[in-house]
Amino acid sequence: MSDPATPPRSLAEALRARDDASLAVLLRSRPDLITPVPTDLTQLATRAGTRASVVRALERLDRFALQTAQALAVAADPAAYDELLALMAGDEGDPTVAGALPHALGALRDQALVWGADDRLRLVRTARELLAPSPQHPSPTGLGPTVQEATAGMSPGRIQEIVTAAGLPSTHDAVSAVSSLTALFTDRRRMAALLADAPEESREVLTRLVWGPPYGQVTADPASHLRWLLDRGLLLPTAPGTVVLPREVALHLRAGRAHRTTEPLPPPVEASATHRPQMVDSTAAGQAYTALATAEELLKDWDEGGPTVLRAGGLSVRDLKRTAVALDVSEPMAAFWVELAYAAGLLAADGEADERYAATPAYDEWLEQPPAQRWVRLAEAWLTATRTAGVVGGRDAKDRTLSALGPGLDRSAAPEVRHRVLALLAGLPEGASPSAESVLARLRWERPLRGPQQDDDLRGRLARWTLNEAELLGVTGRGALSSQGRALLGARLPEPAAGEPVGPGDKLPVHHHRPTAPHEPLSPTEQAVASAAAARLLTPLLPEPLDHVLLQADLTAVAPGPLRRPLAEMLGVLADVESKGGATVYRFTPGSVRRALDAGRSASDLHAFLAEHSRTPVPQPLAYLIDDVARKHGHLRVGAASAYVRCDDDALLNEILADKRAAALHLRRLAPTVLATRADPAALLDGLRAMGFAPAAESAEGDVLITRADAHRTPPRTAPEPVPDGPPTPDATLLAAAIRAIRAGDLASTTPRRPSGAAAAVTGGDLPRTTSAETLATMQAAVLTGDSLWIGYVNAEGTASQRVIAPVRVEGGFVTAYDHTADEVRTYPLHRITGVAELADDQI
Numbered sequence: 001m002s003d004p005a006t007p008p009r010s011l012a013e014a015l016r017a018r019d020d021a022s023l024a025v026l027l028r029s030r031p032d033l034i035t036p037v038p039t040d041l042t043q044l045a046t047r048a049g050t051r052a053s054v055v056r057a058l059e060r061l062d063r064f065a066l067q068t069a070q071a072l073a074v075a076a077d078p079a080a081y082d083e084l085l086a087l088m089a090g091d092e093g094d095p096t097v098a099g100a101l102p103h104a105l106g107a108l109r110d111q112a113l114v115w116g117a118d119d120r121l122r123l124v125r126t127a128r129e130l131l132a133p134s135p136q137h138p139s140p141t142g143l144g145p146t147v148q149e150a151t152a153g154m155s156p157g158r159i160q161e162i163v164t165a166a167g168l169p170s171t172h173d174a175v176s177a178v179s180s181l182t183a184l185f186t187d188r189r190r191m192a193a194l195l196a197d198a199p200e201e202s203r204e205v206l207t208r209l210v211w212g213p214p215y216g217q218v219t220a221d222p223a224s225h226l227r228w229l230l231d232r233g234l235l236l237p238t239a240p241g242t243v244v245l246p247r248e249v250a251l252h253l254r255a256g257r258a259h260r261t262t263e264p265l266p267p268p269v270e271a272s273a274t275h276r277p278q279m280v281d282s283t284a285a286g287q288a289y290t291a292l293a294t295a296e297e298l299l300k301d302w303d304e305g306g307p308t309v310l311r312a313g314g315l316s317v318r319d320l321k322r323t324a325v326a327l328d329v330s331e332p333m334a335a336f337w338v339e340l341a342y343a344a345g346l347l348a349a350d351g352e353a354d355e356r357y358a359a360t361p362a363y364d365e366w367l368e369q370p371p372a373q374r375w376v377r378l379a380e381a382w383l384t385a386t387r388t389a390g391v392v393g394g395r396d397a398k399d400r401t402l403s404a405l406g407p408g409l410d411r412s413a414a415p416e417v418r419h420r421v422l423a424l425l426a427g428l429p430e431g432a433s434p435s436a437e438s439v440l441a442r443l444r445w446e447r448p449l450r451g452p453q454q455d456d457d458l459r460g461r462l463a464r465w466t467l468n469e470a471e472l473l474g475v476t477g478r479g480a481l482s483s484q485g486r487a488l489l490g491a492r493l494p495e496p497a498a499g500e501p502v503g504p505g506d507k508l509p510v511h512h513h514r515p516t517a518p519h520e521p522l523s524p525t526e527q528a529v530a531s532a533a534a535a536r537l538l539t540p541l542l543p544e545p546l547d548h549v550l551l552q553a554d555l556t557a558v559a560p561g562p563l564r565r566p567l568a569e570m571l572g573v574l575a576d577v578e579s580k581g582g583a584t585v586y587r588f589t590p591g592s593v594r595r596a597l598d599a600g601r602s603a604s605d606l607h608a609f610l611a612e613h614s615r616t617p618v619p620q621p622l623a624y625l626i627d628d629v630a631r632k633h634g635h636l637r638v639g640a641a642s643a644y645v646r647c648d649d650d651a652l653l654n655e656i657l658a659d660k661r662a663a664a665l666h667l668r669r670l671a672p673t674v675l676a677t678r679a680d681p682a683a684l685l686d687g688l689r690a691m692g693f694a695p696a697a698e699s700a701e702g703d704v705l706i707t708r709a710d711a712h713r714t715p716p717r718t719a720p721e722p723v724p725d726g727p728p729t730p731d732a733t734l735l736a737a738a739i740r741a742i743r744a745g746d747l748a749s750t751t752p753r754r755p756s757g758a759a760a761a762v763t764g765g766d767l768p769r770t771t772s773a774e775t776l777a778t779m780q781a782a783v784l785t786g787d788s789l790w791i792g793y794v795n796a797e798g799t800a801s802q803r804v805i806a807p808v809r810v811e812g813g814f815v816t817a818y819d820h821t822a823d824e825v826r827t828y829p830l831h832r833i834t835g836v837a838e839l840a841d842d843q844i
Contacts, residue, residue, distance in 0.1 A: 007117060011124065012045035014115035016746065023742070024735045025110045030057055031727040037738045039801065040746040048112045054126040056726065057111050063448045064264045068104040069113060071258040072123040073131035074143050074247060081105075081118040090257040091188070100264035133247075135215070135238065141258045142212020143251070144244045147182045150236040162233040166194065181233050185248035194232065201225035206234065206245065210253040211260050214245040267441045269424045271432035275478050280431050284482035285541035288375045288474030289562065293580075294327060294337055295378065296367070299346060299359045300572070301326050305712045306357035309349050314406020315357070320392075328580070335404040336389040336469060342405055344381035345719030350712070357405065360717045367565065371542050372535040375474065379488055380531060382473060383418055386410045386722040390465040412725035417443070417462040422470065422489055425481040433479025436467055484541075487534040490522045523731075549586070551610060553619040559584040567613055573599055574606065588622055593629040594694055603630035634696035638688070643681040645688065645695065646674045661691050740823060747820060748790060748802035768792050768835030778836045779815050782807045788820065792834035800834070 008014040015023070027034050032053055038044040047053060061069065071087040072079060084105070089097040105121075108114035116122045123131075133139030144150070151159055156174040163177045164170060166184060171177040184190055195203065202225040209216060218226055218241060226243075229235040235243040251258070307319035315323070315338065324334035341347045346363045349355050366374055388411040395401060396408045424439055440460050447459060470476040475485035522530055545564040549557045549571065557575060560583050562568075574596040575586035596606060606626050610618050638645050647653050650672045656662050657669070665687045667675045677684055681697060688695045730738065768790060770778070782789050788806045795801070805817035808825070815833070819826045 007120060008115060010045065011049065011112060011115050012042045015041045015045050015048075015112065016750075020736075020739050020743075022110070023739050026112050027735055027738060028729060029060075029111050031729050032056060034730060034734075034738045035727045037741050038745070039742075040749045041742060042746070042749065044742060045112070049124050049126050051126050051130075054113070054124060054130065057113055058127065058130065060447065061107070061111075062266070063445045064100060064262070065104040065107045066448055067259050067262060068101065069108055069123060069127060070131050070139065070141050072108075072114065072121060073128050074133065074139060074141055074258055075121075077128065078116055078120040078122045081121060084121060086256050087251075087258040088262055091255045094262065094264075097262050097264045104264075133214075138213055142210075142214065142260070143247045143258065144212075144214030145238075145247060147185060147233065147236070147246045147248055148178050150238060150244055150246055151178055151181075151233075154236075162231065165231040166233060182248060185233075185246065185252060188252065191249075191252045198234075199225045199228055202228050202234075205229060206249070206253060209245040210250050214247075214250060216243050216245075217241055218243050263445060266445045267438065269428065269434045269442050270438040271428055272435040272438075273433050273479065274429070275431045275433070275480055277430045277480075277483065280477040280480045281483050281537075281541055282477070284474045284477030284484065285538060286474070287471065287477065288484075288538060289371070289542055291378060291473050292371055292374055293562075294329075295341055295346070298323065298327060298337055298341060299363055302347060302358055303712065304358075305350070306347070309355040309357060310403065310406065312400075312403075312406065314403035316403070317401075320404050332389070332392065333472070335392040336472065338404050339385075339387055339389040339392075339409070340378060340382055340473075343385040343387055343719060344378055345717060348714050348717035350714040358712050358714050360714045362717070364713070370535075370539070372538040375538060376488070376531045376535050379473060379475060379485075379534070380527070381719065382469065382475075383488070384415050384722055385720075386412050386414050386725075387720060388414050388462070388465070389469075390461060410723040411458065411462065412723050413459060414462055415722060416725060417459055418466045418470075419489070420446070421463050421466045422475070422481060422485065425476065426486055426489055428480070430483075430486075431480050433476075436464060439463055439467070484534040484538040487537055488530055490526055490530040548613050548615045551614040551616050551619055551622060553621060555588045555619075555622055555625065557586040557588070557614070559586065570596075570609060571613075574601075574609075588625060590625065590629050590694075591689075593626055594633060594689070597630060597633045597694075598696070603627055606630075629694060632694040634694070638681050638684050638695050638697050642676075642678045643684040644670070644674055644676045645684060648673055656688070656691070656693070659691060662687070744804075744820060744823070745802065748804050768837040770835035770837075772830070775830065775833055775836050776810070778838065779807050779810045779830075782838075783810055788839055790837045790839060791828075792836075793828060794832050794834060796832075804839070 008017060015026075018026075026048075030048070030053065033044060033047050038047060058066065058069065068084070068088065071084060075083055075087060085098060085101060088094075088101055105114065108123075113124050113127050114121055115124070130137075131139065133141070133143050133145065151174075154174075156177075159174045159177045159181075160170055163181055166181065168180050168184060171180060184194070195206075198206075201223075205216070205226065206229070215238070216235070218230075218235075220241075222230065226235070230237070230243065233246070234249050236246055238244045254260075301323070307315055307322070310316055320331055320334055320338075323338060324331045327334055327337065329337070338347075344366075346360060346366055347357055348360050350358050366377060369377075387409045389404065389409070391402050391409055391411065392404045393402065400408075402408050420443065421439060424442060425434060428434060440463055443459055443463050467476075467479070470485070471479065474482070475488065476482060543561050545562045546560065547564050547567060549559050549563070549567075551557050556578065557571065559568075559571070563571065563584075571586055573592075575588045575592050578585045578587040593606070597603075601609075603626050607618070607623065610622070645653070645656070645667070653669070653673065653675055656675065657667060665677050665679055665684060667677050670676045679687070685695055685697060769792070778789065781787075786806070788804055791803050791805060793801055793803055804820040805815075805826075805828075806820070807815050807817040809816040810830075813830050814827050815830060816825065816827045818824075
């Protein structure tokens with residue numbers, strides 16, 4: 001182990017000096033570092049410095065922490081804390097920045113992006129390469145290269161000319177001349193005196209370049225005011241026709257600040273309106289009921305087989321338009337409901353040769369649940385889904401249209417953005433609805449960087465969609481988070497971000513800082529408890545289902561509220577929905593009555609059903625309609641010839657043959673009571689019904705076929721799995737096991753070994769190599785002396801590792817020892833031990 005008093009010389013040494021709690025913070029914030037678990041701290045440090053991992057970590061910094069990292073990238077390497085503070089707060093100082101900087105620096109240290117003591121702060125090399133300014137990648141700070149970097153390759157004579165023109169004494173070499181020029185540019189008093197003599201036009205040029213970009217164009221024969229700047233090194237050439245403002249000059253003109261605007265505190269989420277919590281809850285409950293009704297209507301419409309699946313997957317534009325018309329919503333909203341049902345596992349493709357979308361068996365189970373439980377299932381699916389309905393209609397990377405239920409809709413950031421937006425709403429007083437712009441401003445502060453694979457404003461669009469979809473679903477009401485929505489989140493509040501004051505009721509200590517303060521999703525157990533609480537809160541707010549309707553003389557029935565399921569299902573077969581709203585209006589037609597008869601109901605059944613469930617007497621026109629359709633129903637029988645129609649009344653068959661509308665069916669008489677056609681039975685049924693008859697289909701045995709609306713279901717299907725946004729955050733058990741393994745591996749790789757025999761040549765992380773006889777002899781000697789040994793071991797899968805063990809017993813080709821690596825007693829086959837080495841005396 002390294003001496004704690006000795007400054008670390010590398011990131012690995014800095015990690016080695018950390019305690020387990022600090023390592024846990026690192027691995028929790030950067031879970032990609034333990035996928036898989038590193039063998040030791042050196043490998044952990046190497047992985048923490050890889051480009052992919054550093055980019056991912058930088059993308060998850062808040063704006064102030066990122067500005068701190070950017071300032072370190074333009075500071076000296078290493079830099080003192082005072083130098084960093086000066087770059088962030090400027091010469092005048094900013095108490096808010098000074099108060100927030102320790103938290104931001106702590107966040108960078110926690111994530112191993114910065115290491116070293118306050119007098120020697122070092123930004124990880126990869127992060128410096130990503131954030132430091134260069135001609136190809138300008139820094140967000142707007143700063144250019146240093147004088148030393150800009151004069152690299154410049155002739156010594158030209159450097160001496162610049163030094164002389166700046167009023168500095170000549171030096172004997174270019175290095176000292178550059179140092180002298182740098183000292184001038186970093187001396188506030190001398191720089192002020194130099195610029196006081198500058199022409200007005202020259203100062204205007206510096207003003208245009210000071211906040212970036214620092215590069216400008218000049219001609220081969222620059223104007224006098226530009227020549228004045230070039231002669232004194234205030235502008236330095238970088239390429240023919242291109243000049244740059246040196247970093248030291250820019251910092252002087254900026255009063256020492258690396259950033260034009262420093263944002264140490266997150267913008268507050270402001271309430272645009274405040275409502276009574278009871279009103280918010282009741283409004284949200286109304287939306288929740290509408291959401292359930294919309295989902296049921298969609299799936300009922302697709303009960304007998306929905307739209308066909310496109311060859312490339314998904315719904316066609318025409319089918320989406322039809323769905324939108326059926327639901328009486330816009331196409332984007334129809335895409336949302338379709339995707340929500342798919343995410344909840346309620347619909348899927350049936351997998352047949354002519355593949356179609358249909359309800360799944362889970363839909364029938366869902367219908368049997370109480371309304372609040374059904375809403376919770378939809379809300380949970382929405383919270384965790386990565387499929388994003390908002391991108392439907394857009395274009396993918398290959399310029400193909402993105403279709404609902406099709407591929408390419410996954411956006412891995414969606415769940416995190418939804419949780420974060422709702423967490424921000426949870427942080428407001430109950431009943432307060434935020435302005436969308438303040439929510440977006442807060443999210444932009446928390447995640448200012450985006451990966452190259454993401455759209456420029458994807459997080460902003462996800463946030464806007466979240467606010468709209470939460471209202472549609474009933475998670476919010478009037479823009480404010482409802483009680484059931486708050487319960488669904490587990491009633492967690494957002495944690496303070498960098499520099500944000502921590503009140504006495506907050507759970508986090510003042511010195512702790514979370515880089516992005518995201519609202520982490522609940523564990524499965526926590527989510528189950530939260531969902532149950534949300535269902536309990538929602539249940540009393542939903543309208544009680546009714547067991548009656550009001551029949552009217554105009555062949556309509558009015559449902560003054562939601563109906564109980566058996567009544568709603570039967571009425572949905574017997575009548576057509578004419579209008580929806582606070583009350584639903586059903587209309588009885590010959591076709592709807594025939595649909596009920598086709599489903600196996602008799603006229604007496606329908607009369608009894610209406611009499612039982614109507615609060616008004618059954619109107620005479622409705623009774624006549626049922627009797628009239630029932631009298632004709634089944635008088636004609638259609639079966640398979642290709643198809644035939646038979647009837648005991650040959651006069652009726654004569655009437656059909658004489659009807660001009662029957663010409664398309666190509667009917668011919670086989671017997672006095674039988675007509676045959678080449679059309680299939682379904683076409684014959686439709687044709688006869690279009691002519692005003694009420695035929696019934698029959699089986700090969702002559703029995704009447706009963707058709708049911710819910711006949712078609714897909715095979716059992718699972719809901720689509722969300723696409724993860726990187727490795728999942730490890731839980732406490734995994735973190736503890738990973739840290740123990742890393743510590744043990746580090747002990748095995750860094751413990752000094754006593755050179756002896758064949759192990760004398762072993763260095764660093766190489767496995768020791770000894771003969772079987774040497775291994776056995778050393779093991780037996782260690783049993784007698786109680787010494788610990790360093791061994792190389794290859795397991796049954798062929799994975800090699802290093803271990804420190806204390807042998808207890810050697811017999812039968814096995815060694816039983818206390819394994820310091822695993823912190824337990826284990827037994828190892830001797831033939832899998834590649835070699836053994838004794839530890840140094842000071843480690844025994």
